[in-house]
Amino acid sequence: MWKRDEAVKPTGPATPAGPAAPAQQTQANVPAQPDSRRQQMMERDVVNIGKSVVIKGELNGSEDLTVEGHVEGKIELRDHVLTIGPNGKIKAQVFAKAVIVLGEVNGNVTATEKVDIRDGGSVDGDIVSPRVAIAEGAHFRGSVDMQRKGGQPQAQQSRPSQGQQQAQPQASSVPVQPAAAH
Amino acid sequence: MSLSDLFSRKRKDEADTADGGKTDSPVHPTKALGRFLSSLAGKSQPLLLDLGPVVGTNVTFFGEELGCKILVENVFKDVDRHISEGKLDELPAFLSRRFPQDDASVDGILCWDIFDYLDKASAQALAGQLVRILAADGALFAQFSTAQPTATAPSTYTRYVVVDKQSLQYRPYAAARRKQVALPNRDIQRMFEPLRITEQFLLKNNLREVLFRKPSAAASAPDHRAAD
Numbered sequence: 035m036w037k038r039d040e041a042v043k044p045t046g047p048a049t050p051a052g053p054a055a056p057a058q059q060t061q062a063n064v065p066a067q068p069d070s071r072r073q074q075m076m077e078r079d080v081v082n083i084g085k086s087v088v089i090k091g092e093l094n095g096s097e098d099l100t101v102e103g104h105v106e107g108k109i110e111l112r113d114h115v116l117t118i119g120p121n122g123k124i125k126a127q128v129f130a131k132a133v134i135v136l137g138e139v140n141g142n143v144t145a146t147e148k149v150d151i152r153d154g155g156s157v158d159g160d161i162v163s164p165r166v167a168i169a170e171g172a173h174f175r176g177s178v179d180m181q182r183k184g185g186q187p188q189a190q191q192s193r194p195s196q197g198q199q200q201a202q203p204q205a206s207s208v209p210v211q212p213a214a215a216h
Numbered sequence: 217m218s219l220s221d222l223f224s225r226k227r228k229d230e231a232d233t234a235d236g237g238k239t240d241s242p243v244h245p246t247k248a249l250g251r252f253l254s255s256l257a258g259k260s261q262p263l264l265l266d267l268g269p270v271v272g273t274n275v276t277f278f279g280e281e282l283g284c285k286i287l288v289e290n291v292f293k294d295v296d297r298h299i300s301e302g303k304l305d306e307l308p309a310f311l312s313r314r315f316p317q318d319d320a321s322v323d324g325i326l327c328w329d330i331f332d333y334l335d336k337a338s339a340q341a342l343a344g345q346l347v348r349i350l351a352a353d354g355a356l357f358a359q360f361s362t363a364q365p366t367a368t369a370p371s372t373y374t375r376y377v378v379v380d381k382q383s384l385q386y387r388p389y390a391a392a393r394r395k396q397v398a399l400p401n402r403d404i405q406r407m408f409e410p411l412r413i414t415e416q417f418l419l420k421n422n423l424r425e426v427l428f429r430k431p432s433a434a435a436s437a438p439d440h441r442a443a444d
Contacts, residue, residue: 151272165276166272166275166276166279167272167276168270168271168272168275169272170272172270172272174270174288175288176287176288177285177286177287177288178275178279178285178286178288179261179285179286180275180276180279180280180283180284180285180286181261181283
């Protein structure tokens with residue numbers, strides 16, 4: 035998380051913003067990093083989508099991804115970790131192995147391992163995951179579906195509450211109060 | 217800022233998150249919560265409705281205990297919003313349309329102590345909705361104060377954090393409204409008809425924990441009135 039901006043800082047001539055650009059920039063910066071940092075980055079194999087990047091459409095990948103920009107549509111990282119950074123704004127259906135939210139997510143989130151909404155993170159949508167952590171100071175509105183081990187996923191099961199929840203007239207958000215429990 | 221500073225800040229942030237804002241709030245026993253869980257244990261992936269504020273550890277607890285789907289609908293926040301907007305007289309009507317769920321679609325409801333903060337009309341409207349959406353054999357857990365609130369009592373809600381099946385941590389936080397009149401047993405029972413009170417515990421801290429169950433035949437016999 036720390037010094038994330040450095041990883042996406044362009045070193046050469048400005049390149050047009052797009053899904054592929056941040057990945058190239060990350061690779062281009064690697065030689066300038068200390069050895070330990072470089073090794074860590076290579077091990078983690080994380081791609082960043084920078085603050086200024088806006089993606090509309092479907093985003094698929096086979097490596098961990100950190101989003102600091104805006105994404106609208108669908109994100110699918112079935113076997114990898116998706117991190118929504120503090121500046122990230124997602125208006126999309128999300129599918130990943132694990133999802134860490136420090137920014138804003140508007141849409142349903144499905145994870146095969148864990149969803150972690152950190153302090154300052156916000157999720158408006160339904161969560162389907164065997165493990166869910168909502169930190170103090172996080173904002174969440176929606177439902178949480180945690181299947182037992184061996185249970186069948188309920189993502190496609192249409193309990194009547196879900197579709198209707200979005201339509202309720204003055205439904206309130208449910209921010210966790212600062213003095214609140216975790 | 218040095219690299220070590222950044223590392224230490226990150227470690228502190230992680231520690232804070234892991235700690236989950238642990239406080240010295242008191243832990244009190246609960247008798248009805250375990251029964252509530254037992255009543256839902258036999259259901260396959262039940263749907264649980266929580267009327268309190270989001271508490272991450274509670275979501276995890278109920279999810280792991282029941283393998284359930286949890287809906288969090290913070291009614292306390294609704295009360296605060298109506299007060300801040302000066303529309304408290306509209307609260308009963310709002311609550312009567314607050315829950316879009318279908319009839320008999322929810323297996324368990326956690327009311328906590330929301331009814332202590334509602335006037336009679338609002339409480340009746342909310343109870344009516346909860347009775348409507350609760351499924352047959354479903355369970356409803358609620359707490360009621362037995363002590364009349366005093367004028368000097370602070371305006372606080374309580375966030376109930378599940379420690380385990382037998383204990384809850386009470387964490388007060390600022391509210392826009394004090395507790396209203398303590399409801400007598402008879403009113404509580406009538407408010408939730410045709411639900412049946414299956415468990416009732418009077419705790420040492422003057423809270424009454426009540427576990428309601430919806431009989432299987434309740435939907436077809438709405439006029440049944442239990443004796444006091």
